[in-house]
Amino acid sequence: MFEYDVCIIGTGRVGLPLGLSLMDVGVKATGVDIDATMRESVNEGRMPFHEPGYDEIIARKEFKVHGSPADVVPNSAALVITVGTPLHNHIETDLSQIQRVLTSLCPHLRKGQTVLLRSTVAPGTTSYVKKWLERNTDMVVGKDILLAFCPERIAEGLAHTELRSLPQIVGGEDEQSVEAAAQLFGRLAPEILKTDFITAELVKLFNNISRYINFAVANQFALIADDFGANIYETRRLANHDYPRCNLAMPGFTAGTCLRKDFGMINEWSAYPDMLLSAWKMNEFTPAMLVDQLMKRAKIHDSRVAVLGFSFKADTDDIRDSLVPKLCRYIERQLPMEVRITDHNLPEAIHEPSASTPLRNWAVSDALEDVDCVFVATNHTGYHDVLVELGKNRPNAWVADIWNVGGIDQIFYKAGDLLNSEVTS
Ligand SMILES: NC(=O)c1ccc[n+]([C@@H]2O[C@H](COP(=O)([O-])OP(=O)(O)OC[C@H]3O[C@@H](n4cnc5c(N)ncnc54)[C@H](O)[C@@H]3O)[C@@H](O)[C@H]2O)c1
CATH class of the missing domain: 3.40.50.720 (NAD(P)-binding Rossmann-like Domain)
Incomplete structure (x- = not known):
């Protein structure tokens, strides 16, 4: 029914290694990215950035990145969204890349497809995507189209090993969506942990925030030690x-x-x-x-x-x-x-x-x-x-x-x- 098993939307530092790892285990994968330099590099078989383990896989030139969703989105069973989610200059989540992706995907979505959000997002964003899809298409999530949040938890530089070794969290609100996501990520991850949208979103944020706090404690202790003349x-x-x-x-x-x-x-x-x-x-x-x-x-x-x-x-x-x-x-x-x-x-x-x-x-x-x-x-x-x-x-x-x-x-x-x-x- 679909030419591709998966299409990665945003083939940056998270999306590209994922697409290549999936392809490497036999998943028919392709990608879409708005960055022409990135597309040129990938399509010529060169990594556009340093990420160990992928030079040989990308050199096979089997993973192609397209400029327009129209080229591949209608022919892909699953769409994985891996665009950036920065903050605005204020302490405020910037959702604009996700919103632009949804708008660009909308005319090409078909019944039976699965949308997998993988960017790191603020709590409530997957529910927002669900409401957005139901307002802007004639499809109902869980019935006509499936939706899950599957956070990326790799550390940059370790994607090649960690995609195959870390448990994959899958957040969904209906059984079919969770199963579809679990099936795809089960091709890579040794274990799938199923939960709902909000828990999956918080797991990812708590993982990163606790790391951030640990490093802050280390920096604070360095100051304290220095104050006391200790090493x-x-x-x-x-x-x-x-x-x-x-x-x-x-x-x-x-x-x-x-x-x-x-x-x-x-x-x-x-x-x-x-x-x-x-x-x-x-x-x-x-x-x-x-x-x-x-x-x-x-x-x-x-x-x-x-x-x-x-x-x-x-x-x-x-x-x-x-x-x-x-x-x-x-x-x-x-x-x-x-x-x-x-x-x-x-x-x-x-x-x-x-x-x-x-x-x-x-x-x-x-x-x-x-x-x-x-x-x-x-x-x-x-x-x-x-x-x-x-x-x-x-x-x-x-x-x-x-x-x-x-x-x-x-x-x-x-x-x-x-x-x-x-x-x-
Ligand atoms: N870099 C990491 O180690 C890491 C780890 C875990 C999670 N994350 C999260 O993953 C997400 C992506 O991060 P990244 O580092 O890969 O970002 P990135 O900037 O490297 O990649 C994003 C890609 O999306 C493309 N893009 C933007 N808008 C698009 C659109 N409308 N259509 C198609 N492509 C579009 C960009 O051109 C870019 O190539 C972020 O939410 C980030 O927080 C990153």
């Missing part, structure tokens, strides 16, 4: 060591499109400062704290400053919602002679939305030559060796290393200290 890395290591009721996270920059925004999807409904807002404040303070604390030890004004790493987390090329641009702006406020950004996962010109012109991405050796201060902003693999080399060439350069990449249990140190200390982690 956060040693304190954390001892607190966690063979102790089953404590799992303190590392301090660090906590951001990215998911963690930072997802708390807002709950917080928009609250008038009062709460624990979620405090976590946001704590995580957002980290760049300012590093600049402020480094200035107590070293001069940033008129100095040459290098920033190691620009993406929002280790070993990815994703700069969306990274805290590093914010760190760079705080550094710039001190009027240094130069700020040199270096990130080996990014192209030579970094297009950062808040910058008026593309940023120069320095080669790491050039960035560190004759440098006075270094901020380790992202804990990319390889930076430990880079810092040791810096210790040999510029022993007096100051380093702000919240990730403890140097491994000497100090946030602030002189690069030369790395040569004299025993590495602990």
